[in-house]
Amino acid sequence: MFEIVYKKVLNPTVTLMDIKAPLVARKAEPGQFIILRVDEDGERIPLTVAGYDREKGTIRIIFQTVGATTYKLSLKEQGEYIQDFCGPLGKPTELDGLKNVLIVGGGVGCAIALPIAEELKRRGAKVTSVIGFRTKDLLILEDEFKACSDKLVVMTDDGSYGTQGNVCAPINQMFENGEKFDKVITIGPLIMMKFVVSAVKPTEIPCDVSMNPIMIDGTGMCGGCRLTLIQNGERVTKFACVDGPDFNGYEVDFDEAMARGVMYKDFERHAYEDACNLFKGVK
């Protein structure tokens, strides 16, 4: 059992938690993730390591309530426990040698991007961050990004905060102004990453994406997290949990990944509605 030592609600659907997990905290690096089960019989879900404190032995997770499991988790309070917490999994993001990086985060993807931005800053790199949200109410981690970015641009789709538009607008602008980066790292909804990759492509700056397909074991056993890379014209199967979650954005077959991502939509809506009704009954 793993204790929730701190909890903070960031916006109506996004929650931050620090979980006591000393073995995981000892090793975690930016870009890695954990798998948790809220309770006995619960589903295993992957969440990115949004931060870690090696001394206190805690791991920070930031998650959006999208379905049954994240909903159950969001109901847990500080001082309560979760059943299983396994990690760190996946390969850490490659940060060696980077001096000047553009980070593009969208929605909860910003939670995944934050520790990468922080680590780059810690290593003395120049960090430019563009973070985008649908609307002001969904904005998260602005202060945290400000603290670790040399320049921060906040976008909202509806213009209710920051600049109106999607994240591609400011990055196109930066490229037009001739700004250069060693690398672009983008994390967010697949469709956003797809557009960011197309925007970066003409500049030939390397562009990494963080892929979050459906996972079961997260240790390289089930094959459910497979995705296709197109390398030298050949389609190569990779497993996000062991080969990723970061991949070269130019190689990822986004259309396929998006199609696979909606496989269980109907089923999950039911599971979520059931869970909600279940908890309504309890309350």
Next chain:
Amino acid sequence: MAKFNMSLKKNEMPMQDPVLRGKNFSEVALGYTKELALDEANRCLECKNPTCVQGCPVNVDIPGFIKKIKEDDIKGAYAIISKTSSLPAVCGRVCPQETQCEAKCVRAIKGEPVGIGRLERYVADNALTCEIEKQPKNGHKVAVVGSGPSGLTYAGDLIKMGYDVTVFEAFHTEGGVLTYGIPEFRLPKQIVKDEVNKLKNLGVIFMPNVVIGRTLTIEELFEDGYEAVFVGSGAGLPNFMKIPGESLKGVYSANEFLTRSNLMKAYRTNATTPIMKGGKVIVVGGGNVAMDAARTALRLGAEKVTIVYRRSMNELPARREEVENAIEEGIEFNLLTNPVEILGYNNLEDRRDPKNGFVTGVKCIKMELSDPDEKGRRRPVAIPNSEFEIEADTVVMSIGTSPNPLIKQTTKGLEVNKWGGIVVNENGLTSLEGVYAGGDAVTGASTVISAMGAGKIAAKATDEYIKSKA
């Protein structure tokens, strides 16, 4: 002297009705009653030079334990089996006896062999308590990576010899494939739990949710004071055929399909884990894994389940008994057939059609077996222009696995062969001092009993190694 039962046939295993069982997840084979067991035991001739024992990968004293059944001394029988096998309740259910002990039984020369597997299961299920001898603690610590049959066996042997044993398991539950692969209707999970609990009671410490190579490395285990490490991390990642359409929605690896059903309990109606239900299911492959996936699909409510396999019935690598069970339950077999493409729905008029990207069928080609090569193996070869299509809503790929590279990548100096299997000597020792390995991680996908055998050999070698150091 009517000492032996000279019937040519083994006593039939009582089974759940094939139609009923296709709709539930309860165990299919119900086990011998005492009468059936005694009667079957009496078919054993107590050979002086028992060939069955040679057929058993761990050389269980088969006539020895059968004799105890005849004397109705179940505990005695269990004690004999336990000397060489650590998971009798499991092996009695899942060993491919027809190619091992029973294949060598003299009674099989004329008629059917003695039902050794069924008798083993009878003993294991009925020997309720059994004293286990345990040596006093010797103060040495060993670590085990993975809690599949190889790791459990290794742990069991060393705890009995007085070692402190810790098993690190990546998952939240123990048992490896016994838990998340082999389905409930063939191996009730309670049996696996009982075996694990026995080890816990003996003092083995289980650490779930620890991925060796990530949470801790093998090097760190040694730093933490473990004097030897056994790697029993299993067969690894599922293979795909690399044919078009494998990433369509509704295509699973057998591992994913079975894990969703077993570990995540998707088979329960109130489960939160999604899995495809209903419709037409095609399972590609012919091993135990394929049979399990097919029979699981049936139980999840599939209208029709078809196995597609590129060789013929004789070459099906699955346990014979499970093939027969599958046929009885109504699984269809499309043999000498190989998929060339998985077909999907693609509405070009409406890109937003929710059916887009889902499987609709499989395009296959007919195969024939070539003339035997030098080794006597007959290769399947495609018959030109024999393509045809089978309808399907779900396709389960069950065509083997490749080793997970994690431990190799994170353990300096650990040698693997060109397929990625860990290289070991005859004692299970790897290229690193104090690091042993066994089971599917070494051999590739194999059997429970050979994994167990490897755990045993490595346990013995570990004991000798640690004593020689002291």
